[in-house]
Amino acid sequence: MSGPPPGIHARAFLTWCAIFPLVTLGSLALEPFAEGWHPVLRTFVLTLAVVPLAVYVVVPQLLRLHGAWTRRRRTRS
Secondary structure: OOOOOOOOHHHHHHHHHHHHHHHHHHHHHHHOOOOOOOOHHHHHHHHHHHHHHHHHHHHHHHHHHHHHHHHHHHHOO
C-alpha cells in the first residue's frame, strides 16, 4: 500500500540530501584528474555522473525510505 507522494518541500529536501554528498564526493574524486581543467568542463564531467546517480539510484531510495517512515508514523497515530 503506498500513500500520497511527498510534498514539494519534502521532495526538494530529499533531492538536496542526494545531490550534496554526491557533488562533494564527486568533486573530491575528480580533483586529482581535473586540476588544470576549465571550471565548465569540470562541472560538465561531474554532472555526467551525479545527475544519473541521483535520479536513478539515490533519490528513489530516499523516497522509499521517506514513504516507509511516513507509513510507520501514520500507523502509530
